[in-house]
Amino acid sequence: MLTIYYDGSFEGFLTLLSDFILENRPIDNIKIHNSIFVKSQNELFYEEVVSQPDKAKNFYCYLKRNLPREFFEKIYIYYLCDTASVELSLIKVLRQIEKNPNIWQDFSYDEVIKLHKAERSFYRERHRWFGFMRFIELPNRVLFAKFEPKFNVLPKLWTHFVRRFPNEKIIIFDSLRKLLFLYKERKKALIWVDNFEIEFSAHTDPFINFWKNYFLKIAIPERQSYERQRSKIPLSVRKFLPEFWENL
Amino acid sequence: MNSPQILERRKLYFYTNTKDILQRLSILSASARYDNSCSSSGGKREVHPYGIGNSHLSGICHSWSSDGRCISLLKILMTNYCLNNCKYCINRSVNDVPRAILTPKEIADLTLEFYRRNYIEGLFLSSGIYKNSDYTMELMLKAVKILRFKYYFSGYIHLKLIPGASTELVKEAFRLADRVSSNIELPTEESLRRLAPEKSFSELYKPLKIVREIYDEKRLKAPASTQIIVGATPDTDKKILKLANSLYENKIVRRVYYSAYIPVNKDSDLPAILEPPFLREHRLYQADWLLRFYGFKLDEIFEEDENLSLRIDPKLAWALRHLEFFPVEITKADYYELVRVPGIGPTSAKRIIKIRKNSEISETTLKKLGIPLKRAKYFITIKGKPLAKFSQIKDLNQENLCLFSEKKC
Ligand code: SF4
Numbered sequence: 001m002l003t004i005y006y007d008g009s010f011e012g013f014l015t016l017l018s019d020f021i022l023e024n025r026p027i028d029n030i031k032i033h034n035s036i037f038v039k040s041q042n043e044l045f046y047e048e049v050v051s052q053p054d055k056a057k058n059f060y061c062y063l064k065r066n067l068p069r070e071f072f073e074k075i076y077i078y079y080l081c082d083t084a085s086v087e088l089s090l091i092k093v094l095r096q097i098e099k100n101p102n103i104w105q106d107f108s109y110d111e112v113i114k115l116h117k118a119e120r121s122f123y124r125e126r127h128r129w130f131g132f133m134r135f136i137e138l139p140n141r142v143l144f145a146k147f148e149p150k151f152n153v154l155p156k157l158w159t160h161f162v163r164r165f166p167n168e169k170i171i172i173f174d175s176l177r178k179l180l181f182l183y184k185e186r187k188k189a190l191i192w193v194d195n196f197e198i199e200f201s202a203h204t205d206p207f208i209n210f211w212k213n214y215f216l217k218i219a220i221p222e223r224q225s226y227e228r229q230r231s232k233i234p235l236s237v238r239k240f241l242p243e244f245w246e247n248l
Numbered sequence: 249m250n251s252p253q254i255l256e257r258r259k260l261y262f263y264t265n266t267k268d269i270l271q272r273l274s275i276l277s278a279s280a281r282y283d284n285s286c287s288s289s290g291g292k293r294e295v296h297p298y299g300i301g302n303s304h305l306s307g308i309c310h311s312w313s314s315d316g317r318c319i320s321l322l323k324i325l326m327t328n329y330c331l332n333n334c335k336y337c338i339n340r341s342v343n344d345v346p347r348a349i350l351t352p353k354e355i356a357d358l359t360l361e362f363y364r365r366n367y368i369e370g371l372f373l374s375s376g377i378y379k380n381s382d383y384t385m386e387l388m389l390k391a392v393k394i395l396r397f398k399y400y401f402s403g404y405i406h407l408k409l410i411p412g413a414s415t416e417l418v419k420e421a422f423r424l425a426d427r428v429s430s431n432i433e434l435p436t437e438e439s440l441r442r443l444a445p446e447k448s449f450s451e452l453y454k455p456l457k458i459v460r461e462i463y464d465e466k467r468l469k470a471p472a473s474t475q476i477i478v479g480a481t482p483d484t485d486k487k488i489l490k491l492a493n494s495l496y497e498n499k500i501v502r503r504v505y506y507s508a509y510i511p512v513n514k515d516s517d518l519p520a521i522l523e524p525p526f527l528r529e530h531r532l533y534q535a536d537w538l539l540r541f542y543g544f545k546l547d548e549i550f551e552e553d554e555n556l557s558l559r560i561d562p563k564l565a566w567a568l569r570h571l572e573f574f575p576v577e578i579t580k581a582d583y584y585e586l587v588r589v590p591g592i593g594p595t596s597a598k599r600i601i602k603i604r605k606n607s608e609i610s611e612t613t614l615k616k617l618g619i620p621l622k623r624a625k626y627f628i629t630i631k632g633k634p635l636a637k638f639s640q641i642k643d644l645n646q647e648n649l650c651l652f653s654e655k656k657c
Contacts, residue, residue, distance in 0.1 A: 102606060105605075105606040105607070106606055106607050107603050107606070107607035107613050107616075107617060108607050108608045108610070108613055110616070113613070113616045113617060116617070117617070117618065127306075127308070130304065130308045131308045131309050131310040131311070131320075131366075132310070132311075133366050134365060134366060134367070135364065135365045135366050136365070137364070137365065141252075141255065143364060143365070145366070160304075161366075163295060163302060164295060164300070164301060164302050165300055165301075165364065166295055166297075166300075167298065167299070167300065168300070168364065205365075206259070206262045206263050206266055207262070207358075207361045207362065207365060207367075209266065209270065210262075210269065210270065210273055210358065210361075210362075211362060211365070211367050213270055213273055213274055213277075214273060214277050214322065214362075215311060215313060215319070216313075216314075217273075217274050217277040217278040217281070218277050218278075218280070218281050218313050218319060218323060219281065219313035219314040219315045219317070220281050220282065220315045220317070220510070221315075222510050222524055223315035223316070223317070223510075223524075223526070224314055224315055225314070225315055225316035226314060226316075227316070228312070228315075228316025229312045229313070229314055229315075229316050232309070232312040232316070232318075233311065233312055241311065243311055
């Protein structure tokens with residue numbers, strides 16, 4: 001069993017795909033890991049794919065030329081489904097597409113189902129964060145939010161907030177992947193960072209208390225159902241939601 | 249747009265008055281919580297160049313309160329002072345409860361600041377009747393005007409139309425809000441007279457009719473909604489849904505909300521109940537969906553009884569009365585045939601139709617794609633083959649009926 005690691009960047013992802021599609025590396029008995037989530041354990045047989053920007057770019061153009069447009073646009077989404085382990089499924093589908101150009105929509109093929117499911121849960125996760133993202137106002141009126149989504153949704157999420165708050169200064173940090181989004185006066189940046197800490201005190205934002213209070217009062221006591229609440233808001237996201245914070 | 253000085257002043261105001269605002273916010277959100285008609289979907293506003301906010305077509309839940317209900321709007325009353333004395337309402341004039349009022353500016357500021365922090369999609373503003381209907385409506389409109397014209401706020405706004413407010417004010421409310429509503433409250437004039445003596449059907453309908461008239465898209469249902477309380481009077485489910493259906497057919501409202509009667513007052517005209525009829529409310533919503541999205545007719549839902557079965561959902565009940573309609577062949581059936589199958593809703597039906605365009609359909613494919621067949625399997629065939637013994641449903645008895653019930657038997 002050979003374990004292959006790539007660095008979690010889109011370039012790394014494309015370099016990896018290129019190795020298997022254009023250079024036809026064998027896919028039997030391999031495992032692929034995104035090293036943001038699974039670090040190499042110095043296994044007996046392991047390999048690290050080094051991102052090669054030129055190779056990645058060429059392969060990207062190759063895909064654009066050869067794939068149906070709708071499928072081509074999904075490739076980036078599959079990359080963003082970074083904890084779904086769909087790399088191998090994608091490779092298998094891409095390998096057959098020359099022979100069978102419609103395979104990517106044939107649900108009798110298990111790998112296609114895996115990709116399809118990952119894509120659906122990606123959009124579901126993004127939709128959840130449309131709602132769950134919580135900004136804290138920092139003293140200079142910057143809106144700051146930190147979150148840890150299941151998939152790498154930030155590249156497909158920031159437009160929602162920029163469209164909604166075009167005149168605000170915004171910082172969003174995916175602290176799991178260390179991906180940072182910055183926005184101010186119509187300029188934006190999405191960058192990988194080693195770390196990012198912001199010191200703030202929840203006391204400086206009076207609206208946190210108003211919100212917590214509203215959250216408590218709007219519930220109808222006669223209808224109480226913590227079970228339903230839990231099914232909608234998993235415990236893992238609650239640390240990002242001020243309404244669940246201990247009293248300030 | 250807000251200048252930095254205005255923003256600082258606003259923040260300072262909320263800092264210095266924290267305790268007082270917290271208290272009023274508590275009273276006015278607790279008094280607004282019994283209104284169910286609170287969803288943020290269907291808005292289409294785009295952000296103003298100097299402003300803030302837009303609305304998302306499919307609606308977004310920002311949190312879920314401890315009753316398991318989605319929070320998407322700041323749902324609040326302008327005031328819970330009220331001249332009226334509706335017997336089922338916590339805010340009725342004779343009740344000795346803490347009262348409060350928020351100013352239009354406070355409402356606008358709270359909405360804006362909640363919105364900036366992504367707590368909410370917008371505002372749902374209602375009110376008790378303070379001084380008189382027009383005065384109340386004007387106060388509410390003032391809050392909305394600050395939001396729309398001073399803060400250039402394009403987020404979602406739902407305004408309750410105050411019964412008895414003048415035509416001009418209703419028109420203005422409709423222009424400024426994404427959705428308006430007037431709660432019909434009870435399904436018959438007679439029930440209304442008993443429990444809400446100051447209200448009348450014609451008065452509650454009037455604002456909805458004005459909205460209908462001025463809404464340009466005559467083909468579509470007006471962006472208005474209403475709420476009916478369930479279980480405070482002896483009215484049957486059929487009566488309630490008949491009313492809802494006629495509101496839909498005449499395109500008066502886009503949605504009817506049902507609200508299980510929760511006893512908050514003591515009164516000899518109110519029924520004594522052990523538990524609010526939440527399951528009945530749920531069944532009414534299910535039947536309402538059958539009317540709106542599944543192509544069911546009212547008479548099909550009430551073929552035998554004036555009330556919906558509490559034990560099984562109305563679609564399953566229909567299916568069991570109409571076994572001759574089944575089995576439905578999954579590879580060929582059209583949308584309306586598919587959604588008649590218990591366990592297959594509009595989403596699954598649409599997915600099945602999409603999938604079968606390019607793929608062979610099998611039980612495994614459907615299962616792997618996450619299309620639930622647990623209930624559907626008794627009512628379908630795939631390429632002519634049944635997935636379960638069809639005969640099983642023919643001689644249903646108490647025991648295997650449990651198979652279909654949502655609750656464990
Ligand atoms: S008018 Fe509205 S707030 Fe006033 S008592 Fe009746 S239901 Fe309650």
